Amino acid sequence: MRLIREFEERALELVKTGEIVGGIHPYIGEEAVAAGVCAALRADDQITSTHRGHGHVLAKGADPSRMLAELCGRVTGLNRGRGGSMHAADLGSGILGANAIVGGAAPIAAGAAWAAQRKGTGQVVVTFFGDGALNQGVLLETMNLAALWRLPLVFVCENNGYATTMATAAAVAGSAAGRAGAFGLPSIEVDGMDVVAVHSAAASTVKAAREGAGPTLIEAITYRFGPHHTIERKIRLAYRTQEEIDRWRQRDPLDLQGARIPAPERDRIDAEIIAVIDAAHEFARSSPDPDPKDALDYLYASGLVARGGTANG
Amino acid sequence: MRLIREFEERALELVKTGEIVGGIHPYIGEEAVAAGVCAALRADDQITSTHRGHGHVLAKGADPSRMLAELCGRVTGLNRGRGGSMHAADLGSGILGANAIVGGAAPIAAGAAWAAQRKGTGQVVVTFFGDGALNQGVLLETMNLAALWRLPLVFVCENNGYATTMATAAAVAGSAAGRAGAFGLPSIEVDGMDVVAVHSAAASTVKAAREGAGPTLIEAITYRFGPHHTIERKIRLAYRTQEEIDRWRQRDPLDLQGARIPAPERDRIDAEIIAVIDAAHEFARSSPDPDPKDALDYLYASGLVARGGTANG
Amino acid sequence: MAKLSYAKALNRALADELERDPTVFVFGEDIAAGIARLTAGLAKRFGPERIIDTPISEQAFTSMATGAALAGLRPVIEFQIPSLLFLVFEQIANQAHKFSLMTGGQVAVPVTYVVPSSGSREGWAGQHSDHPYSLYAHVGLKTIVPATPSDAYGLLVSAIRDDDPTVIFAPASAMDLREDVTAELVPVPIGSARVHRHGHDVTVVALGHLVTEALAVADELADEISVEVFDPRTVYPFDWAALAESVDRTGRLVVIDDSNRFCGFGAEVVATAAEELRLIAPPRRISRPEGAVLPFALALDRAIQPGRDQLTAAIRAVMK
């Protein structure tokens, strides 16, 4: 969690300095969800992530240096600078990708789970999504297929109370659990600020999925401390009160967990992590930018070369 | 119901003779659903229908002659021969149209219900759909919005046990009622072969919707006696047994209701209806075909004329 | 003399129509907060019955707008990102667009779909940088890409008043353009082009933010080549009569297009010109590459978009 927090703090600075172009959707406040869930996964298990994906990607084991290099658009980035914040992927670590379309990753995760089931690999796939995705049709279609075919898939809903400016209560008739129940999926609601609680919920559902008991839903009640996206800085939005934010900050997942770790231990970890982030920043900064003439590389896996554009005449 | 049955029997003949091009999805066996539901509606209430729409359109009050003329592609048809079986619409009778896309009409009905609520007209909108649509994302999105905004909308699921060749049980994890419940919609399961049962369920839900109590789901358990579509005649399909069909035929909705009507009365109605259908057929047969040079008429409500095509050089 | 921004012009057009016509209302995400600027301040002024924040259920609310239109209302939908027009392709191309003909003219579907930041947004990468106006023109939606604040105002007003479903793309790179508005803002008819700069050597067809690029290139080349900058303003229906008038004078044609090359807007303009107009030199297209996906890194993102150097080279080429 500390790694994610430090990574995001640094990323926010780099957005300010312009080293990161386009801004980010900070995960600050929600770290316990990614950390708790991914701690319950095997290295060969897989995840899909969201527009707010840095936490998931780091928790699943991507190299922070290559992740930060990706956000800075460098060739050494996870996606060679082609994906950026909303598309960071690392297949080698089981990260099938952040996804910029709300709900869009769930069926991709289900397909990977279907393949794992078919091959009998014992892999489990976790798909992270926000409360806003609870109203996206394709996610609901996916719950039906996952239940029908008993896929080794865990749906993790990060309910942070808002979809951009829209309160969950104003957008969701019924509930996350109710949606899961409609398709026969068991669900667990968990305190998303407590990494231990998240982990135990994840451990049991992942174990069940691995043993063939089928998919489940975990609804993690959490909160984002920062803006929906860094552009929010430029515009004043009144969709939530400072008082509400302060109340939640008192349950900072890092403090809750930190209190469980002896101070010296904690300081050692913190120091380590600062070093990791500094190294990551140095790595990103010193890495080369991609060459514009390679702008169309990887467009077609088969190597087909598209016509037009400056890249090739 | 008798009208729908006779209409469909005649339409089946006309498909054989080629007077109806492209075939139809016969409603035979499911008449009690359309008849029971539409009997609970006001003339200014509205419906949306499906690919299997003849029953809904007739029950809501469209002229059988203009409906049959539409199926025969005549200018006197409800849609001036432009729509055919899967797009029959009669705005004057509150029929917003059959729809050829599974689940596609539900949000259109919700929009009409939203407009009625906004204008305070007291109109209720009914959207018919099959069990297959229970797995279509946009229908589930619509349930959420209808519940959230308490729209005067009644969802009527015609569960006839199959989506083309796929058994409902093989396609639907959970149930129709469970889906409604997920969004906080009350639901009623009803014997779709008994028009009186359907009518009383419809009457109560329509009344509730009209009074502002919001949307509900009616799941009518029914069965189609014939093929999914008339092309099924050409191909042998083994997705259901003759024995199953025979068992359901013993609960023919016309017989169930017929038994409640005195024989002489029944004979009078039957005779009347035969006359109506004969007249409709005569009307359709004697109506003119549209002129090919008018093929692009109505493409744009604003009168914009498209370029290209034989229609206009 | 007031400076009007493109974003503000869209906002004012929507406000004026909401004021003028009680059947107009808006569906969209975060529109009460007005983060995309199109609806800034409108929730306060018109209330939650006219400015409706929707859950993230684009397919449902897009067809709800169709249903509301069948009931006589004039819905406007704001889409936060251009690729949402992929998500609702069924609802617009297969439902809204087809209703009038399929019902034999019983109904009209006067819905206006607005994308207040289309195309590249620098750093939004692959799934948030599309410019799908050619797709919508192909299926037959009235498709508009205004280049200036006053055109943005006038075309949005016309779109809302039009009886057919209409899509308006406001390029992200145009949203901050400012214009000195002297005259009163008026509706601009759909399907009428505008010549921003007259010239006699070559006609450059440009849309939206690329009009600015074309004008800059025309300036640079002014001493050697007289460039006419032709802005159709509406992709479909296209103002062929005006193009014919221009090309009759210049005899040469270059099209710059921010959509993908294959079957793009540029292809249509060049094809129709080749069929119907008298060209004294082969025409040229500048566009995004075939099948373009915008990479994240800024240098790559820009390399995929049609630019001034390409346009300059193309103009020189047709003058050879």
Added chain:
Amino acid sequence: MAKLSYAKALNRALADELERDPTVFVFGEDIAAGIARLTAGLAKRFGPERIIDTPISEQAFTSMATGAALAGLRPVIEFQIPSLLFLVFEQIANQAHKFSLMTGGQVAVPVTYVVPSSGSREGWAGQHSDHPYSLYAHVGLKTIVPATPSDAYGLLVSAIRDDDPTVIFAPASAMDLREDVTAELVPVPIGSARVHRHGHDVTVVALGHLVTEALAVADELADEISVEVFDPRTVYPFDWAALAESVDRTGRLVVIDDSNRFCGFGAEVVATAAEELRLIAPPRRISRPEGAVLPFALALDRAIQPGRDQLTAAIRAVMK
């Protein structure tokens, strides 16, 4: 000497690939029953693990195929009707197509999407008669429209083996074509055209079922005009080299296209020819009208589709 139907050729190609490669499987509606003919008999032969009947959840199973492809499988999806390609536009154009570039080449998405009855089906009317191949070519999907049984076989095999997502349209009007197959059926490379009939006066570019129409017209005109019938077989990528070779000889070009005129396939061919080839007469396009919606009545349905009379008139026009 066996008569092979187009539908049977697709069925055989799919069977051969299922046999050859255990990672190939099929998602679709009613495919166990095989009502669309593509999968006839395959459920019995390959079982429910390879031929998977899906609920009516096109968006979910289309992206599931993407996920399965990321895991190394080669999914094939059957779409019962062409407009389902509108419904899954997001999943194909914005997800499957973009994964390779967005991940910096980490993955391939070898999914094949098949529409075994595209275009008009006489009487299926507005929402079931589309031919959206130009849309998919525009966004950059490899897009194939075979004209003959042996090409249908060879191109489906190549599509399944290809590492990129690929869409194959099998026109409803071509499904019953029969061909005397003498040689062994072999893969046909994606992006390679075929000249069905050689001629020296005019090159007619035709796709799918329209190749048959073009050949018929070429026969009718044989005494007066020597028509070359050029079948690209693949819409995108297009075989420009082969077209250049043909047009260099004929100097004249007519394209017949069953998609909508505006930004359609015909526009791309005419535009590229105008830019890059030497034409001695203005080229011509025959297509569906702009924004076409097929009316139900048969006479109207046919009036919207490109036909022989128009083609004949266009050929005569370019010969003037």
